[in-house]
Amino acid sequence: MQDLAQKIITLIGGDENIISLTHCVTRLRFNLKNESKAQTQAIEELDGVMGVQRQGGQYQVIIGGKVSKVYAEIIKIMPRLDSNEEQAEISIEKDSLLNRLINTLSAILVPSLAPIVGGGMLKGFLFMLTSLGWADPESGTMFVLNMTGDAMFYFFPFLLAVSSARRFKTNEYMALSLAGVLMYPTLINAAIAGELTNVQFLGFLPVPVVNYSSSILPIILAVWLLSYVYRFFEQVIPSMVTVIFTPLLTLILMVPVMLIVLAPIGFYVGEYIAQGIEALINFSPLVSGFVIGASRPLLVLMGMHHAIRPITQQQIATYGYSTMGAMNFMSTMAQATAAFAIYFLISSKKMKQVALSSTVSGYLGITEPALYGVLVKYKAAFVGASLGGGIGGAVGALLGAKSMAPVMPSILSIPVFLNDAAVGFIIALVVTLIATFVSTFLLAKSVLKIDGQTENRREKEVIVDKDQEIVTICTPVSGIVYPISDVADQTFSKELVGKGIAIMPDENTIVSPITGAVTVAFKTKHAIGLISKEGIEVLIHVGLDTVELEGQHFELLCKEGQTVQVGTPLIQFDREKISELGYDISVVMVITNSDEYLSVLAMDDQKKVKENDVLITIVPGVRHGENEVGLVVE
Secondary structure, three states, X not given: OHHHXXXXXXXXXXXXXXXEEEEOOOEEEEEEOOHHHOOHHHHHOOOOOOXXXXXXXXXXXXXXXXXXXHHHHHHHHOHHHOOOOXXXXXXXXXXXXXXXXHHHHHHHHHHHHHHHXXXXXXXXXXXXXXXXXXXXXXXXXXXXXXHHHHHHHHOHHHXXXXXXXXXXXXXXXXXXXXXXXXXXXXXXXXXXXXXXXXXXXOOOEEOOOOOOOXXXXXXXXXXXXXXXXXHHHHHHOOOOOHHHHHHHHHHHHHHHHHHHHHHHHHHHHHHHXXXXXXXXXXXXXXXXXXXXXXXXXXXXXXXXXXXXXXXXXXXXXXXXXXXXXXXHHHHHHHHHHHHXXXXXHOOOHXXXXXXXXXXXXXXXXXXXXXXXXXXXXXXXXXXXXXHHHHHHHHHHHHOOOOEOOOOOOOHHHHHHHOOOOHHHHHHHHHHHHHHHHHHHHHHHHOOOOOOOOOOOOOOOEEEOOOOOOOEEEEOOOOEEEEEHHHOOOHHHXXXXXXXXXXXXEOOOEEEOOOOEEEEXXXXXXXXXXXXXXXXXXXXXXXXXXXXXXXXXXXXXOOOOOOEEOOOOEEEEEOHHHHHHOOOOOOEEEEEOOHHHOOEEEEOOOOOEEOOOOEEEEEEOOEEEOOOOOOOEEO
């Protein structure tokens, strides 16, 4: 650490170029006299440095879990930099426009999925009951249940208003007010009846009369602009009267702009996107179904599968169903089936255990263990899953298989697909299972041969210690999990600190996800470091930028050195008040020494989790050499 500290000082321009230094959970934060003197490339190449960011006038050197040790060594060399204050931590570095757009849409849609999934599942069950003649569609009971299933789709703009306001850090109640305007009964009824076609604001600005129920983009665009307008009025209006005039002037400006410009643009863009996708699928169901079903494993590896979610949701908003949802379902089942086939093909007991557990979790909708634990190691399984998913997707598209809600693909969500194309869905599912298993088996015995334990032996070996067992990490808080790649900070999203997972919490208590000890309890109370009895280092970070609160709305329930069990309370926080202050309340859990393990598998496919649920599976191993391809031996 001393050597690394000295090299950083030298490469950053020396003592005379450093004005001040602080550190946070993951990085050193320098204020420099002249950033051009810092040799960024050389610093990034240092062993122990994960990257460099320039943000908010700071030159940030990302170290990860060992940042406090490096900071301590720098202070020994340069005592004048000693500071007891921890500064603002997670910051948003600009990414490519496409990635930022995808991440923003995903971050807005994911928190609102719970009622959508529930409503979609209910609609699937109701269709099944009425189709089989088990329920009278005209009964009062069915009326209430149908209303329950349809409500969240109809009033979707209200759900998106809340998540959009949180994403853009603006007032949630003002956002809900805009959604209320879009869903105003007179406007909706007139749009449905084709009336009020000549509405003009101020006598000359035409107001399109559109049915915005179930729409997506109109409210998102409106809340995005609201975040700037509301903030502007808060800043320029005197504090004595801002509580009155800020909301008043915001509404007077925002509602006409929304109704005349933003909402129509968002509505028609969304409609054209959905119609374009539908036209491509209808043009060649076989080709489109195969491409979407076959490419999903690769898209997941590239982190691009989140781009499909907004399209799926827009299809549902436009047509009431999604054909892409059915294709994604076939790919998920294919990945689980490929792992199941590998179970019969290999002799390694540990890999059999991984394959079997991956199969079970895959059929339940969590494909990461299968993908990262099996498919990337055995090419026969990866190709088999792609072929099976492609063939099943093609058959499903040809037979009109579709989902009624954007649910997580899982055997538990099958009722969502049991609509008027249920027969086509079932046929496609059977074809997927058979095609995947057969193709994986044949490939493993021929072209991509597996000799029972190995595949494509090359320069590097990964040796699994027989005395080590697969370790599981539980959830630190209940809520909705989502991929760490969606976190609005590159330090976490690009896994510079380590592999992990993110959770949108629905409770206010962080508990220990492991049995071990507390290694670091930050003074700002927003983050905590743990080490398990197996030596796994875990960082739990509550919210983004919440270090700025300096402990406000947080309470530490433990202390450094304390022994903890799974479920031991660690941090109490007030997520409502923190969110009201404009902070993202996502809880990020990272394995900071993940590079020491053969595989760190995060179960991050947007599902509701509760205390003691397993979120991360760690496969121990010892790595040798370079250019690993995927040999695993006992």
